[in-house]
Amino acid sequence: MDESSIQDAVVTRQLPVVAIRGSVVFPYTDAVLSFGRKKSIEAVNAAFQQDRIVAIFTQKDPRTADPDKSDLYEVGTIATITHINASEDGLHAVVKGQVRAKLLDLTSTEPYLSGVVEEISPDLDKSDEVIALTNRLIELFKKSINLGKQADIMTVMRLVSGDIEPVEVADQIASLLDIKTSEKQKLLETLSLKERLALVFEELSREVNVLELERTISSKTQKRFEDQMRKAMLREKKRTIEEELGEIEEGDLSSEELKDYKRKIKEAKMPPEVRDKAEKELKRLTQMSPNNPEGGYIRNYLDWLCDMPWSKVSPNNVSIKHAASVLEKDHYGIKKAKERILEYLSVMKIKSKRVKKADIRLSKDKDNTQQMPTILCFIGPPGVGKTSIGRSIARALGRKFVRVSLGGIRDEAEIRGHRRTYVGALPGRIIQGIKNAGTKNPVFMLDEIDKLGVDFRGDPSSALLEALDPEQNKEFSDHYLEVPFDLSQVMFICTGNVLENIPAPLRDRMEVITFPGYTQDEKFNIAEKFLWPKQLKVHGLESKKIKISPGAINEVIEKYTREAGVRELERNLATILRKIARLVAEGKKYPTLVGESDVRKFLGPRRFSSQIAEKKDEVGLSTGLAVTPAGGEILFIEVALMPGKGKLTLTGQLGDVMKESAQAAFTWARSHWKQLGLKENFGRNLDVHIHVPEGAVPKDGPSAGIAISTALVSALTKIPVKRYVGMTGEVTLRGRVLEIGGVKEKVIAGHRAGLKTIILPKDNEKDMEEVPENVKKEIKFLFYDKLDDVLATALKKPLPLSS
Numbered sequence: 001m002d003e004s005s006i007q008d009a010v011v012t013r014q015l016p017v018v019a020i021r022g023s024v025v026f027p028y029t030d031a032v033l034s035f036g037r038k039k040s041i042e043a044v045n046a047a048f049q050q051d052r053i054v055a056i057f058t059q060k061d062p063r064t065a066d067p068d069k070s071d072l073y074e075v076g077t078i079a080t081i082t083h084i085n086a087s088e089d090g091l092h093a094v095v096k097g098q099v100r101a102k103l104l105d106l107t108s109t110e111p112y113l114s115g116v117v118e119e120i121s122p123d124l125d126k127s128d129e130v131i132a133l134t135n136r137l138i139e140l141f142k143k144s145i146n147l148g149k150q151a152d153i154m155t156v157m158r159l160v161s162g163d164i165e166p167v168e169v170a171d172q173i174a175s176l177l178d179i180k181t182s183e184k185q186k187l188l189e190t191l192s193l194k195e196r197l198a199l200v201f202e203e204l205s206r207e208v209n210v211l212e213l214e215r216t217i218s219s220k221t222q223k224r225f226e227d228q229m230r231k232a233m234l235r236e237k238k239r240t241i242e243e244e245l246g247e248i249e250e251g252d253l254s255s256e257e258l259k260d261y262k263r264k265i266k267e268a269k270m271p272p273e274v275r276d277k278a279e280k281e282l283k284r285l286t287q288m289s290p291n292n293p294e295g296g297y298i299r300n301y302l303d304w305l306c307d308m309p310w311s312k313v314s315p316n317n318v319s320i321k322h323a324a325s326v327l328e329k330d331h332y333g334i335k336k337a338k339e340r341i342l343e344y345l346s347v348m349k350i351k352s353k354r355v356k357k358a359d360i361r362l363s364k365d366k367d368n369t370q371q372m373p374t375i376l377c378f379i380g381p382p383g384v385g386k387t388s389i390g391r392s393i394a395r396a397l398g399r400k401f402v403r404v405s406l407g408g409i410r411d412e413a414e415i416r417g418h419r420r421t422y423v424g425a426l427p428g429r430i431i432q433g434i435k436n437a438g439t440k441n442p443v444f445m446l447d448e449i450d451k452l453g454v455d456f457r458g459d460p461s462s463a464l465l466e467a468l469d470p471e472q473n474k475e476f477s478d479h480y481l482e483v484p485f486d487l488s489q490v491m492f493i494c495t496g497n498v499l500e501n502i503p504a505p506l507r508d509r510m511e512v513i514t515f516p517g518y519t520q521d522e523k524f525n526i527a528e529k530f531l532w533p534k535q536l537k538v539h540g541l542e543s544k545k546i547k548i549s550p551g552a553i554n555e556v557i558e559k560y561t562r563e564a565g566v567r568e569l570e571r572n573l574a575t576i577l578r579k580i581a582r583l584v585a586e587g588k589k590y591p592t593l594v595g596e597s598d599v600r601k602f603l604g605p606r607r608f609s610s611q612i613a614e615k616k617d618e619v620g621l622s623t624g625l626a627v628t629p630a631g632g633e634i635l636f637i638e639v640a641l642m643p644g645k646g647k648l649t650l651t652g653q654l655g656d657v658m659k660e661s662a663q664a665a666f667t668w669a670r671s672h673w674k675q676l677g678l679k680e681n682f683g684r685n686l687d688v689h690i691h692v693p694e695g696a697v698p699k700d701g702p703s704a705g706i707a708i709s710t711a712l713v714s715a716l717t718k719i720p721v722k723r724y725v726g727m728t729g730e731v732t733l734r735g736r737v738l739e740i741g742g743v744k745e746k747v748i749a750g751h752r753a754g755l756k757t758i759i760l761p762k763d764n765e766k767d768m769e770e771v772p773e774n775v776k777k778e779i780k781f782l783f784y785d786k787l788d789d790v791l792a793t794a795l796k797k798p799l800p801l802s803s
Contacts, residue, residue: 011118012118012119013055013078014114014116015078015115016043017043017055017057017106017114018040018054019037019040019071019072020058021058022062022181024175024181024184025079026172027097027100027167027171028168029097029175030095030096031094032092032093032094033056033094034090034091036091039066040091041091046112047081048093053078053080053081054079056078056079056095057076058073058076058181060073069103069105073189074103075102075103075185076188077098078097078100078101079095079098081093097171099120099121099122100120101118102117102120104116104117104118120191122193123191124193125166126166127194129194133194133197137169137200137201138159140204140205141159141173141204147208147211147215149207149211159173166193167193169197170193170200173204174188174196177203177204177207179203258282258286264302264306265278265282265305267306268306268311270305271483271484273484274305274483277305278302278305285302301480304427304481307435308485309434309435309438311440312439313439313489314397314398314441318348318349318397323393323396326395327389327393327396331385332526332529334384334385334515337378337389337514337515341376341393344376345393374511375492375509376492376494376511377449377493377499377512378390378496379499380497380515380516380564381497381517381565382563382567383565383568384516384518390445390493390495393443393493394442394443397443399441399443400438402434402436404445405448406451407447407451409452409453409460410452410453411455411458412459412460412463413479415460415464415467416463417431417479419479420482427480428463428478430467434485434487434490440486440490442491444490444493447495448495449464449495450497450499450502451501461503461506462503462505467487468494468506468510469509474488517564517745517748518565518748519772520557523566524554526569527556527557527569527570528550528553531566531570532573534570538574538577539581544584546590546592546593546594547592548573549596551596552595552596552599559608560572560603560607560608564632575603576594576598576602579602580594617720617796618721619714619715619719619721620638620715620721621638622636622637622710622711622721622727623635623721623725623727623750623753623755624637624703624728625747627741627742632747632749633749634749634750634755636692637692637704637708637710637711638690638691638692639689639690639691639711639712639715640691641689641716642686642687643686645687646686646687648663648666648688650662651691651692652691652692652694654692654700655700656700657702658692660702661702661704661731664705664731665708665709666712668734669716670683672735676713676716676799678716678717682716688715702730702738702740703729703740703741703742704728705738706728706729706730706731706737707727707728708731709731709791713799717799719799722757722795724757725757725758726750726755727758727759727760727794728761729759729761729784729790735786736785736786737784737785737787738761739761739763740761740764743760743767743770744770747775747781748775751778756780757779757793758779759783759790759793759794760781760784762785765783
């Protein structure tokens with residue numbers, strides 16, 4: 001046979017087969033392998049005892065414990081075992097790759113893997129292109145070694161010597177690449193030398209790029225570190241020199257920064273104790289190492305101290321006439337609230353004059369420091385102008401306005417601040433608000449004070465006690481500032497919906513001003529004078545001069561809203577103008593005078609009936625009046641009778657007090673059986689069910705007593721209740737009608753619902769002064785102190801007791 005025929009001859013051999021995990025053995029390379037599996041150890045020992053030749057194949061999945069032919073890559077390496085070393089944890093062997101091989105079949109699996117392999121003749125291409133690729137690869141390898149790539153010294157020397165075949169260069173460098181096992185296996189399976197050289201060059205180029213980037217980063221880091229060390233050393237030398245000269249230099253501060261802090265402390269005009277604290281902290285900062293992380297915290301603290309308005313105040317020019325003008329201009333109605341606010345401002349004005357006339361020596365006495373009158377607390381349903389009137393007060397006084405919402409706050413630190421030991425600590429909401437205002441006498445509104453929470457982090461309402469007490473807030477202590485701040489000149493105003501939800505000690509420090517719901521006439525004027533012009537401006541339609549008719553406003557109020565305030569009314573007006581804005585933008589025809597038909601077109605079907613009182617007189621159904629956080633409402637009391645054993649059932653999510661009122665009404669009816677024309681023992685064979693609709697809404701209080709009694713008597717006597725009669729009042733077992741609260745809100749709700757007659761306790765006749773005149777004209781009011789009189793008026797036919 002000639003030479004080419006010998007080279008092309010297929011050589012197959014029966015050899016022990018060893019499966020390895022996580023690595024690939026290349027021809028011409030030495031590798032140290034560790035074996036722990038029994039079959040692998042047996043195969044290595046068997047080969048070493050024979051001719052030391054073994055076939056090594058890499059597993060596809062390293063997690064396979066007992067691989068077969070399908071678990072191994074098809075191409076591996078025939079290697080010679082040069083040395084083995086047994087140990088407690090397995091067998092270690094040094095092998096040298098000889099030639100690529102293809103696994104044809106596994107002939108046995110016990111006691112070790114054995115199979116038929118076919119040698120793959122190496123590609124000995126020595127073309128000019130291959131030689132050029134080899135030289136470039138060797139140069140690139142040298143560069144990688146200079147950049148810090150790790151490799152065996154003997155291998156490096158052999159590769160850089162130049163006396164090496166291209167095929168060996170490709171496999172030697174491939175074995176040294178820092179790539180995945182699957183990518184190394186791909187290089188082993190690439191039989192074309194030129195392709196393999198190109199792939200190895202590409203992978204090595206990536207490694208060199210990474211090494212260059214790492215060296216650049218390391219170099220920059222080292223340079224930065226050296227610069228910092230040099231500056232620190234020079235700074236220490238400078239400090240030592242200046243100590244010798246008696247001129248102490250600032251450790252963590254530049255001279256400009258120190259001068260800036262000293263200027264700020266001086267300009268802040270702090271009280272003496274606060275200034276001492278600031279200067280003490282500044283001294284600490286000057287003596288601190290530049291690398292001390294606490295320096296940032298001290299800077300932040302000094303910034304807060306310097307930025308607080310220790311001596312900045314807004315001019316306290318209280319003009320009662322101007323204040324009255326502002327309140328009247330900004331808000332329609334709520335006359336009682338306005339009067340109380342003007343009285344409050346009058347007290348402020350008088351006290352201010354007294355302080356100005358006081359003797360200078362007396363003014364130094366802390367007891368003579370000007371104090372604000374009691375804290376105001378606005379209580380009323382949503383949307384009646386509590387927050388906006390606070391802004392008007394600030395405008396009338398020429399002071400800054402600060403608003404802080406307390407709804408949902410459960411952490412005391414939100415009020416008093418966090419101590420400086422905590423990372424990211426800040427002052428509380430009050431001190432933050434004062435700083436943002438820039439003066440020490442702003443109008444400070446604490447919104448939604450009735451919605452404060454309590455949990456394991458403390459009670460925020462207790463933290464407010466000091467801030468809202470005129471006797472204590474001269475030296476309000478914030479945990480972050482650690483120095484007292486004078487809040488005595490701050491005008492605090494609180495707002496809430498439900499007075500009972502405010503803790504008693506906090507409520508005791510405030511004067512409550514109640515904001516009732518608006519009447520229909522008040523809503524009309526607010527919509528016409530305030531809301532419509534405001535929404536025209538918001539929607540960019542001022543220039544279009546679009547007007548709304550009185551009938552359209554009343555249509556929105558009566559048919560599309562049912563609220564104590566005006567927020568829903570404003571939203572509906574905004575909806576109308578959005579629809580018109582779209583017509584304008586599309587170039588279509590739009591109404592310049594919005595009428596009732598336009599309202600129905602833009603807002604859709606009516607949501608409410610103008611008369612939500614019952615349409616006809618019914619037996620066992622009466623109309624009560626109640627007060628909720630959203631204002632006054634009417635309640636329908638329903639009573640149903642059925643055969644039974646005298647059981648009384650109450651539903652509609654009623655509170656304990658309301659349940660007791662129902663039981664008292666039932667007892668009164670049973671005790672007056674004769675006067676009602678009933679059998680003596682009617683209650684024994686009868687079950688009574690009293691229900692108040694809208695069961696999802698909690699209801700409580702004694703004021704539904706006469707309404708429950710009327711509905712119960714109506715059901716027992718089969719006499720209907722007049723549908724346009726509403727009533728409110730507590731009832732006793734003796735049939736007396738007792739005084740209740742919230743008369744104005746209840747009356748307004750009855751007027752809104754279309755009631756014509758309202759029955760009130762006789763003792764509430766004095767409260768009619770608060771009821772608007774237009775409501776008094778449209779509703780007939782009756783005042784009784786006995787349940788007999790209530791029943792005589794409310795029922796369609798007289799009872800025996802009234803005959």
